[in-house]
Amino acid sequence: MVDIVLDRVTKRFGSQTAVDALETTFGSGQVTCLLGPSGCGKTTLMRMIAGLEVPTAGRILIGGRDVAGLPPRQRDVGMVFQYPVMYPTLSVAENIEEPLRHDRSVSGGERAKRVDEMLDVLDMRDLRDALIDELNTGLRQKVAVGRAVARHAEVVLFDEPTTNIEVDAKLTLIRAIKAVTTRLRQTIVYVTHDQTEAMTLADSIALMEQGRIVQQDAPRALYAAPRTRFAGWFLGNPGMNYLGTEVRDGAVHSPMLAAPIPLPGGRNGQVVLGVRPEWITVGAGRAEGEVTDCVIGIGGRRLMTVRLGREVVRIKCSAAEAVAPGGWVRFSVPPDRVVLFDDKGEAIAA
Numbered sequence: 001m002v003d004i005v006l007d008r009v010t011k012r013f014g015s016q017t018a019v020d021a022l023e024t025t026f027g028s029g030q031v032t033c034l035l036g037p038s039g040c041g042k043t044t045l046m047r048m049i050a051g052l053e054v055p056t057a058g059r060i061l062i063g064g065r066d067v068a069g070l071p072p073r074q075r076d077v078g079m080v081f082q083y084p085v086m087y088p089t090l091s092v093a094e095n096i097e098e099p100l101r102h103d104r105s106v107s108g109g110e111r112a113k114r115v116d117e118m119l120d121v122l123d124m125r126d127l128r129d130a131l132i133d134e135l136n137t138g139l140r141q142k143v144a145v146g147r148a149v150a151r152h153a154e155v156v157l158f159d160e161p162t163t164n165i166e167v168d169a170k171l172t173l174i175r176a177i178k179a180v181t182t183r184l185r186q187t188i189v190y191v192t193h194d195q196t197e198a199m200t201l202a203d204s205i206a207l208m209e210q211g212r213i214v215q216q217d218a219p220r221a222l223y224a225a226p227r228t229r230f231a232g233w234f235l236g237n238p239g240m241n242y243l244g245t246e247v248r249d250g251a252v253h254s255p256m257l258a259a260p261i262p263l264p265g266g267r268n269g270q271v272v273l274g275v276r277p278e279w280i281t282v283g284a285g286r287a288e289g290e291v292t293d294c295v296i297g298i299g300g301r302r303l304m305t306v307r308l309g310r311e312v313v314r315i316k317c318s319a320a321e322a323v324a325p326g327g328w329v330r331f332s333v334p335p336d337r338v339v340l341f342d343d344k345g346e347a348i349a350a
């Protein structure tokens with residue numbers, strides 16, 4: 001197993017910096033998802049790891065080996081793209097087997113074994129002899145996954161493989177990718193702008209903004225403890241609420257809080273309260289606001305928009321707790337369920 005070390009990796013296109021002195025490690029045998037808004041540099045970073053793009057500066061080490069100057073073929077890296085290139089007139093099994101035929105170190109018996117293994121993990125045994133032309137895009141992409149993974153490369157890179165796939169097939173594909181990556185323990189880098197996908201697949205999420213990784217953490221940690229306002233806003237649907245507070249006597253006061261939160265080291269200055277919509281409890285509390293909107297979300301939960309003074313708060317609650325627009329609602333948040341941010345947008349350590 002190998003890890004991927006990025007040592008101040010930079011990529012500039014003219015005056016544009018796509019990847020900016022990035023320094024991190026993608027863990028061996030782990031699935032790391034590169035997540036972030038459009039244009040933040042995910043694809044460029046992945047293409048540099050693959051050898052399809054040359055860094056302007058910095059080093060990339062795969063398993064301790066500096067891969068500068070190594071063409072893609074010599075990097076022992078498999079890839080799955082948004083639009084897989086397939087042999088339409090070959091069968092599913094033949095497509096998976098195809099790259100193995102070019103590898104002299106893999107015997108005929110071993111090839112057959114790996115194809116069977118892939119068909120098994122991808123749950124495609126019944127489609128072994130189907131032609132690619134007969135498959136929908138979701139199934140084709142599954143074959144592409146099998147093909148990239150069957151080589152047993154140390155590293156497999158995925159570039160938004162589910163983008164063009166409809167919802168149902170997407171879930172099946174994600175499940176298949178999860179099964180494959182769990183089984184083979186290859187080092188995976190997976191580019192996506194879909195946070196649900198990242199949450200499902202990743203051991204670690206590297207959240208990117210403007211060519212930098214702003215936070216790299218296990219999905220739950222990233223969700224519960226964002227280190228910047230950007231991270232809190234980008235994850236979640238909708239993301240975190242940010243509300244003004246009053247700092248008095250070394251503590252943060254807000255009508256939403258049942259009790260003030262003491263600030264570490266008696267610090268002062270502006271503090272913003274970060275609260276996820278589902279962390280808020282409705283029905284009681286000092287805060288009271290007018291409901292301006294109430295919509296039904298996934299699983300029948302309600303998403304209310306509430307005006308609190310000059311601020312707007314999004315609250316997730318059950319159908320029974322929901323209040324129709326025009327009504328008023330009381331709410332609060334437990335002091336241990338908030339994240340405090342300073343005036344630079346960085347989380348304040350408790």
Ligand code: ATP
Pocket residue numbers: 013016017018036037038039040041042043044045193
């Ligand atoms: P998306 O989610 O939209 O694919 P991304 O996060 O993958 O975005 P990149 O495609 O890596 O972002 O692009 C990062 C920045 O670099 C963008 O501003 C993009 O316009 C620029 N860029 C990428 N490739 C090139 C190129 N070949 N020439 C010039 N600029 C480029």
